[in-house]
Amino acid sequence: xxxxxxxxxxxxxxxxxxxxxxxxxxxxxxxxxxxxxxxxxxxxxxxxxxxxxxxxxxxxxxxxxxxxxxxxxxxxxxxxxxxxxxxxxxxxxxxx
Amino acid sequence: xxxxxxxxxxxxxxxxxxxxxxxxxxxxxxxxxxxxxxxxxxxxxxxxxxxxxxxxxxxxxxxxxxxxxxxxxxxxxxxxxxxxxxxxxxxxxxxxxxxxxxxxxxxxxxxxxxxxxxxxxxxxxxxxxxxxxxxxxxxxxxxxxxxxxxxxxxxxxxxxxxxxxxxxxxxxxxxx
Numbered sequence: 001x002x003x004x005x006x007x008x009x010x011x012x013x014x015x016x017x018x019x020x021x022x023x024x025x026x027x028x029x030x031x032x033x034x035x036x037x038x039x040x041x042x043x044x045x046x047x048x049x050x051x052x053x054x055x056x057x058x059x060x061x062x063x064x065x066x067x068x069x070x071x072x073x074x075x076x077x078x079x080x081x082x083x084x085x086x087x088x089x090x091x092x093x094x095x096x
Numbered sequence: 097x098x099x100x101x102x103x104x105x106x107x108x109x110x111x112x113x114x115x116x117x118x119x120x121x122x123x124x125x126x127x128x129x130x131x132x133x134x135x136x137x138x139x140x141x142x143x144x145x146x147x148x149x150x151x152x153x154x155x156x157x158x159x160x161x162x163x164x165x166x167x168x169x170x171x172x173x174x175x176x177x178x179x180x181x182x183x184x185x186x187x188x189x190x191x192x193x194x195x196x197x198x199x200x201x202x203x204x205x206x207x208x209x210x211x212x213x214x215x216x217x218x219x220x221x222x223x224x225x226x227x228x229x230x231x232x233x234x235x236x237x238x239x240x241x242x243x244x245x246x247x248x249x250x251x252x253x254x255x256x257x258x259x260x261x262x263x264x265x266x267x268x269x270x271x272x
Contacts, residue, residue, distance in 0.1 A: 001271045002269040002270070002271055003269040003271065006269070007185075010180055010185065011148040011175060012147075012148075012175050013173075013174050013175040013180065013184070013185050013186075013187070013190050014185050014186045014187070014188070014190070015187075015188060015189070015190025015191045015193070015196060016147075016175060016190060016196055016199075016200075018191075019190075019191070019196055019197060019199075019200035020199070020200050020203050020266075020269055022200065023200040023201055023203050023204030023207075024203055024204060024207045024269070024270070024271055026204050027203070027204035027205060027206070027207035027208035027211070028207055028208070028211050030208050031207070031208040031209070031210075031211035031212040031215065032211070032215070034208075034212050035211075035212055035215045035216055035219065038212075038216055039216070039219055041223070043221055043222045043223035044219040044220060044221055044222055045219065045220060045221075045222040046215050046218045046219050046220075046243070046244070046247070049215070049218075080268075
């Protein structure tokens, strides 16, 4: 999400975006397989990642995800990527 | 006679005191010299990849495109500057960059660790019979709620640590 948003904000080049998104997805998928091994079976649910569509309509889930991602990007661009935060969050974000 | 002894003792004390003082002085000066040398040594070869879309503000880790020294790097990594043309953004030369692949692999490993830890903490069995709801707190006292709650709390700590760990290397985008 952050990779794609920085791409649309012209902070990330296209090859970097493709590579990052590919490897993030691959990492997530391998983590899922490892999770299955560590849990011992496939019969587990992670609340929030799996939603029963018979109980919650798809539109509601879309609104929820949209708001959560909007908040994430709003905070990421406001805190992590804004050059004016150098003095406020400087040491925490890797400035000298 | 006793006054003579006292004079001798006072001279000995004076000499030993001055000796201790000079020793102390030598220690301090050598310590200061050491510190000064260490300060000169500190900026070792710690290189961070210039990249505008990284954590920490897009003005700190960038290269000026008007500086001719930066032209070769910017040709290799166009997003080292926040002012890129569309042609440079879509330039496919980046796929041949080893550094980009390294960053992407590290990003993937970070995502793997984060997803695994948080997922494992938050997971609950789906084959077990549904838990009995408590009359006072409803489903808030069941694993369906408590699992993701614990996962969310640990995720707050882990995500911060992962962002700090990957920030200088890849820019910490970290999205599963």
